[in-house]
Amino acid sequence: TPEYETKETDILAAFRVTPQPGVPPEEAGAAVAAESSTGTWTTVWTDGLTSLDRYKGRCYHIEPVPGEEDQFIAYVAYPLDLFEEGSVTNMFTSIVGNVFGFKALRALRLEDLRIPIAYIKTFQGPPHGIQVERDKLNKYGRPLLGCTIKPKLGLSAKNYGRAVYECLRGGLDFTKDDENVNSQPFMRWRDRFVFCAEALYKAQAETGEIKGHYLNAT
Template sequence: MPGIKYEDFLDLDYDPADSELVCWFHVEPAADMDMESAASRVASESSNGTWAELQVEGSVTDLSATAFEIDGNTVGVAYPDELFEDGNMAQVLSCIAGNILGMKAVERIRLNDCEWPEKLATSFPGPQFGTDVRNEIFDAGDRPITATVPKPKVGLSTDQHAQIGYEAWTGGIDLLKDDENLTDQTFNPFEDRLAESLARRDQAEEETGEPKSYLVNITADANTMLDRADAVAEQGCEYVMVDVVTTGWAAVQTVRERCEELGLAIHAHRAMHAAFDRVPNHGVSMRTIAQVARLCGVDHIHTGTADLGKLENEDTVGINEWLYSDLYGMNDVLPMASGGLHPGLVPELMDRCGNNIGIQAGGGVHGHPDGTHAGAKALRQAIDATMEGVPLTEYADDNPELATALDKWGTDTPR
């Protein structure tokens, strides 16, 4: 009987097949381990190896992952397609981002990027709408769509929440958005908030002549999310919002299936992502999280502010480019920029990220000295000025809301 050893999972002359999932890891070996030994253990533990040399009847090596490239601390690992269950993201991640993150053989390990083969990628549905929401729902033309979260983000009553939404919508905001931790609390129950906010949405649409919508947070257990998605559709809303990391990818896939039946778009909030991606040499990158989200079928996802806002960011521009990229005909995803944005940051944000994005500002709208309505107008004015190629200070001459925002915040980034 042939033995299966760690070194059987390393072949630096191997050329991955087109059908294989290729993953790129940052690896820092443990003190008593060289890079080749660590790389072979990554491939072994994430496929069909174990710590003991095995004596196996017949061959199972065709199901072994192969560490095929080592470049400094970067390790490439190729996984045979047969290792994965089609359309099961939980199972895929249990392989490529599972036990290997806790192995003693590595001091640090981070899944940085994936190259998805066609068969595996297309076993997932991908987005139903993607960036087409800008025109299919909002008729926004070439400009970014806008969103805002009522502030304070939790604690407002249903009436307060809906009124703030109305003021934001009539000021030019496209989307009212729940905060990630607002679901169905007693101070602002889900069903009441949904009904009252949409009633004010309808009023705002009639007054402005512009389509408006609401990113209502349905995050809960999977069955409750399905019930809430049904309620959203019955009330005539176009969106649901899901905290995709905390609720789990299997639940996201379940919601995606129901949302296709209902014709609803999915706004993905990435709360908890930093538990995986903030440490630059360990965990799972935001790039990979965004890839998983696209495959599972979200239409928007927060990808950061290209270092302009209050949160730590990875390569926002590179992540956005991947979300736009061709992936075997799969729809793309609209990146949402959020976290400490205000009107003075809009030109630089759009210069770095382009127009095919969503811009969400919370404090940068509601913290305007003249209130939410004026703050919404200022954000929209900053976008309009940037689209027209007019400096904000010049545009502010005829737009007092923008002038006031610039006086308050300038172009500084918050912390």
């Protein structure tokens, strides 16, 4: 849709597209826009039950990639109503989902993404900030000092708790799980919670300070 003028509320994506032999770049760009929004591989009668013109993604510009044969940058605009408010998962599932397996394309890569302020404002952010953390730890007027437990993978829950205790007893304000510590066979989440809580309360009792540990719950 080359005549389409993007809106401030549109989510804009730039895809590097390599069409299959014989597929024009305009067709490939339109296919990316459709498959990642309201379209599918064929026309269905239920298309008439909604306003596709309102909800569909639009490929509004295509340009060749300098120095590359058969590669193009397809610019696609998505109306904001296509996405659940405050959901990174929903946004990326739509934009970088099964469109990457589309048969009209030999290769596809998301190069850039513009997220409008209107969508950013739908994200609530963390439920509390640094001031609440200071209130919970009862520590003010200085930086908070913490660390991630290492080795991040392979420790048993009991030994993980021991490391937490030594860190907190040694003077740290808090410890935290590494991002890839979840609930693996060598250390289940519930076991880690129990041993970390025991370590935290023991360190608090011995130091007279409030201590913290941040568990990965993702």
